[in-house]
Amino acid sequence: MQYHQDGFRPGNPSLAEQVVPPRSRSNVDVLVVGSGPAGLTLAAQLTAFPGLSVRIVEQRPGPLQVGQADGIACRSMEMFQAFGFAEKVSKEAYWVNETVFWRPDAATGRLARADRIQDVEDDLSEMPHVILSQARVHDFYLEVMAQSTHRLVPDYGCQLIDVKRTGDVEYPVMATLRRSDSTADTPTDDTPEVVHARYIVGCDGARSTVRRALGYRLEGEAARQLWGVMDVLAVTDFPDVRLKAAIQSADHGSLLIIPREGGFMVRMYIELDELDDGERAGDRGVTPETLIAKATAILSPYTLDVKEVAWWSAYEIGQRLSDRFDDVSSDISSDISGDDGDGERSGRTPRIFIAGDACHTHSPKAGQGMNVGMADAFNLGWKLASVIEGRSRPALLHTYTEERHAKAKELIDFDKVISSLFSAKPTSSQEAEQFQQYFQKQARYTAGVETRYEPSMITGGVATQHLSSGLVVGMRFHSAPVIRLADAKPMQLGHVLEADGRWRIIVFAPAGDRGQAGGAVAQLCSFLADDPAGPIRRYTPDGVDVDDVIDVRAVFQGSHRDMDLGLLPPLLTPTKGRLGVIDYQKSFCPDVRNGPDIFDQRGIDRDAGAVIVVRPDQYIADVLSITDRAALAERFDQLMIEPVTRSG
């Protein structure tokens, strides 16, 4: 974390000093509907941009207190790191280190542990797979928003009732809101409020009003599978109650045990019956007693004495997907490929989006709902901000649906397989093992690190992928340990990728290059910052820091003790802020204390070096040769708009 750049200030450095002046509440850049994980990720991302006006409305009377999702994938933790609260989550959460599989023993028929496996493979991520209440995740996002220059707080008790596009040029979307917190004791004014927005994003859950206003439906298998879930404090002689446990009984169905944060509580997912056509979860009269009885039967002969039910729910679930995630993309593939380059496609810039459960739902078995919704929002947030701020072409917005629809489709397909394997009554040990093998094989997928975006205006090709076999175009930047050059701090390189909307160029120096004048790194830096065709010179406006739009970092091959800071090019020791102080945090060296260094870990060509271009959402746009300036310039030329007043 860096602070004091513009002068010493006492107190909490996370609390932004400048507060943006109050703006109109009825004319906003972005209206976010819903404060679930998707809405809060989006709102938190947008508050990184002081120039935007953002409003978030939530029909509930206040923040979520209990329940709903709890599984946080490694990839989501990487994203939380970018928002600055991964450590808080790590500290509070349960860590899923090992998973056990239980099924009836072939010889005795008695429930027995069939296997015990490592949950997250080594070096899959620097982050753990954890369990923490969705409500706490919400709290951390709310804190980020409240501490930002916006001091943003959701408008609770405020329900969106309609949304439509108008012909207005500046604020083409009109939303109608009304108070939803009226009670007999405290009646509220129910006069509808109209908000005009440049963009609106429906993060309003599976029964999304925004989606319905667009006339879209979630298509797929009807939500007929009934699930029971309960968070309990219980006494049991089942030995693996503090491990994630998938239990398939002989005659009573399946149970998933998820130990909860705090060391005592556990969550039990219990598969109940299929609902009949038109039947709702509430119609079955499920009670906590029903769930306890079912869980006890599955766990038998082990005992389960439930002392307290902290939260429970019975809900229907199905794998369903909206075929459109915005108000423009009718046929995703043809619409995107038919782009004319200026993004307007005959005036068809998307203005209304949906994210999270509003566009896809799936079973809780793979623990994806909250994670995928947050990933949708992280994908969209920086794009909206850079288009609204005039830094990127509106065509960028089409990549949201293009990228996230494809990933949602993959998830639905995956979920169908894992759900059917989980629900199947194992009739043979091979079938039971099949479930376990699939579960293990897909661990990378459920960790969220397998996402790979296809080539587009923000994701390049793989012609020079060989320069870095472990940092893959289209995939998230896979962190590795480094030593920060100036202060010898051991750290994760990926942790410089903050959720601040900046692009990053990470230069891996060829062998022997220490940043000295005339070397490949120095020449590249000079091109980036000084050449009129260089993207930093070209796309950085006057009056801001040189790293405000594109942030350059370098990793050298030698020991940090052998490096000379004074030899580095100015772009790697830039002067910044009101006082012109030096930023010393741009350069890194390998950390060789614990095995292979970052060059070996990530397969970087030591002789040639490599340039990794990283998007603001931490995905790799390009792997390029350090000498290929044309390709580097083209990456930004495709996307960015030159500022009216340009740096240099």
Ligand code: FAD
């Ligand atoms: P949501 O979390 O649903 O958030 C949508 C928000 O929008 C809500 O706060 C809602 O009040 C608000 N909203 C809706 N309509 C409007 C409107 N018109 N105006 C203003 N605000 C509006 N997943 C699991 O993995 N495990 C579980 O055990 C589990 N249990 C669940 C139990 C319930 C009751 C529900 C609803 C979901 C559960 N899920 C569970 C799913 C998981 O919570 C979701 O996948 C995840 O929350 C999706 O995030 P989201 O932000 O897209 O939507």
